[in-house]
Amino acid sequence: MIDLHTHSTYSDGTFSPEELIEEAYKKGIKAIAITDHDTIDGICYAKEKAKELNIELINGIEFSADYKGIEIHVLGYFLDITNKSLLNLLKDLEKTRDKRNLELIEKLNNIGLDISFDYVKSLSGSGLVTKAHFASAIVEKGYAKTRNEAFSLYLGKGKPAYVQRVLISYKEAIDFILNANGIPVLAHPMIYKMSEKDLDVAIKDLKDSGLCGIECYYPSNTLSQTNFLLSLAKKYNLKITGGSDFHGANRPNVSLGNIFLEKQIDYKLLEDLKTIRR
Numbered sequence: 001m002i003d004l005h006t007h008s009t010y011s012d013g014t015f016s017p018e019e020l021i022e023e024a025y026k027k028g029i030k031a032i033a034i035t036d037h038d039t040i041d042g043i044c045y046a047k048e049k050a051k052e053l054n055i056e057l058i059n060g061i062e063f064s065a066d067y068k069g070i071e072i073h074v075l076g077y078f079l080d081i082t083n084k085s086l087l088n089l090l091k092d093l094e095k096t097r098d099k100r101n102l103e104l105i106e107k108l109n110n111i112g113l114d115i116s117f118d119y120v121k122s123l124s125g126s127g128l129v130t131k132a133h134f135a136s137a138i139v140e141k142g143y144a145k146t147r148n149e150a151f152s153l154y155l156g157k158g159k160p161a162y163v164q165r166v167l168i169s170y171k172e173a174i175d176f177i178l179n180a181n182g183i184p185v186l187a188h189p190m191i192y193k194m195s196e197k198d199l200d201v202a203i204k205d206l207k208d209s210g211l212c213g214i215e216c217y218y219p220s221n222t223l224s225q226t227n228f229l230l231s232l233a234k235k236y237n238l239k240i241t242g243g244s245d246f247h248g249a250n251r252p253n254v255s256l257g258n259i260f261l262e263k264q265i266d267y268k269l270l271e272d273l274k275t276i277r278r
Contacts, residue, residue: 004241007035
């Protein structure tokens with residue numbers, strides 16, 4: 001009935017914001033959050049279509065942040081998208097992303113890949129240029145067969161064209177979300193490859209900094225992983241959320257709304273999340 005983690009063409013998804021809403025309508029989803037990476041630009045384009053199709057649209061975002069040298073992602077829900085501090089942060093993040101992208105192009109060219117930034121930009125449409133667009137460019141130019149191969153050969157950590165973008169701290173990510181009257185939630189905790197003990201410590205640190213929830217339901221989670229996350233949510237009195245992390249063709253094995261064991265999650269999770277706002 002709900003999907004609280006989706007991406008549009010304004011970050012690294014292949015569905016426009018309007019197409020995301022249309023797909024939600026087709027799937028019978030009643031509420032959807034657009035959580036593009038480091039941008040809220042796509043939200044306004046989805047609002048009219050959501051109203052037309054009677055889909056509840058939640059203002060969202062996904063921040064990349066540093067936690068003790070590990071890149072984690074923090075989702076923000078119900079944001080005031082006119083908040084000046086938030087808008088200023090997003091402008092700064094866009095500048096750091098632009099700097100990273102130019103360095104990335106230079107590295108690709110230095111190892112013999114004939115790819116221009118203008119070409120990569122053309123693949124991103126009107127949205128931010130992300131590493132997913134670089135991967136697509138590498139595939140289109142014939143330097144890799146798939147986007148995954150592009151990462152394993154060139155773009156992944158430790159590979160010839162890897163460039164680490166400057167990240168805000170996890171405390172900053174949480175603070176900016178809270179200051180914009182939003183609800184901060186840790187995205188897909190199991191993909192960070194922490195031990196259960198280290199993840200427990202991390203959740204406590206994040207909770208102490210203002211974290212309000214954990215994305216417990218996620219397509220790649222096993223049942224045991226999900227149960228562990230649910231236990232952490234209970235231990236630290238955090239809200240439970242779930243999302244598909246839908247990217248369209250950039251993640252063809254993930255369907256909108258199919259969040260955990262090929263099932264949808266219930267609207268009551270969203271209602272529980274809303275109690276924080278009340």
